[in-house]
Amino acid sequence: NIEEKYRGRIIYSNTTCELNLGPLVKEDEGEYTLTVVTRQGKQQSSQIDxxxxx
Known part of the structure; x- marks a missing residue:
């Protein structure tokens, strides 16, 4: 799910699992977690500050 404050600023690639957010604002600071779930039910998560x- 994408929160309202990020709508229109996120680009996500299903092929590469790449997530881009921009343009950035100071309020975007913090820890982010992206969790990808495959059709087979496997999960992989990655975090960034x-x-x-x-």
């Missing part, structure tokens, strides 16, 4: 500079 985002710091917005400027």
């Amino acid at each position: 985002l710091e917005v500079l400027g």
Whole structure:
């Protein structure tokens, strides 16, 4: 699910599992987790801490 504050700013690729967020604002700072679930039910998660500079 995508929260309302991110709608229109997220691009996700099902092929590469790449997630792009932008343009960034200071309020976007924090920890993010992306969880991908395959058709077979396998899950893989990745976390990142985002710091917005400027």
